[in-house]
Amino acid sequence: MIKLSPRLASVARLTGAGESVIDVGTDHGYLPVFFAENRLFKKIAASDINEGPLQSAKSSAREYGVEDKIDFYLSDGLRDVPGSFETVVIAGMGGETMVDIISNCPWIGGARLVLQPQSKIPELERCLNALGFICERAVLTEDAGKLYAAFSCLAGEGGVDLLRALTASRDPLLEKCLEKEEKRLLRAASGMERGGRQGSGEYEKLLGELKRIKEGLREVKTWQR
Secondary structure (H helix, E strand, C coil), rough: CCCCCCCHHHHHHHHHHEEEEECCCCCCCCCHHHHHCCCCCCCCCCEEECCHHHHHHHHHHHHHHHHHHEEEEEEECCCCCCCCEEEEEEEECHHHHHHHHHHHCCCCHCCEEEECCCHHHHHHHHHHHHHCCCEEEEEEECCCCEEEEEEEEECCCCCCHHHHHHHHHCCCCEEEEEEHHHHHHHHHHHHHHHCCCCCCCCHHHHHHHHHHHHHHHHHHHHHHC
């Protein structure tokens, strides 16, 4: 049986089980192999934009004896994938790449999404909100000294706000995550100030994000009182 890293294991837990699932940008194909080994979905697919990672995913499937249980597609996101899927998993990409994939899929509004972005989370949230998604569950995971956020969402009212979802669930890693993000934003703000960019829209947006992070930290600290 395949053993997933803590990062991928958190994505797998959020994904759960169902009728059909596709892992977009599958890389080594570990998630589809896990789904197939545990018979979690009736239809399982993996896609990647590059031939090398797709062949690596096929190799993983052969190694674990589940190659015949997974469909493989060479595709830029979901553009060249036939049909639709109940669940779409996209993990380990930048948020801006996820926005491109989601925005260019005509049936995405009817799918359940499981996402683990590496960057540009506010941009991804704005895209999901514009498309009418709501956050279902969110979780933070530490893997090899790094923190990763993953969340699932589906069509509904209420919007996608990762910080709000993690705060509501009182995620035990949230304080550590917010402290790291606060330091990153402060460094970025300092760099803009040195470059004389205080009047730019990008600087104002950064200050807004920093304010939100500070508010989140204050709330988290009340949990310990």
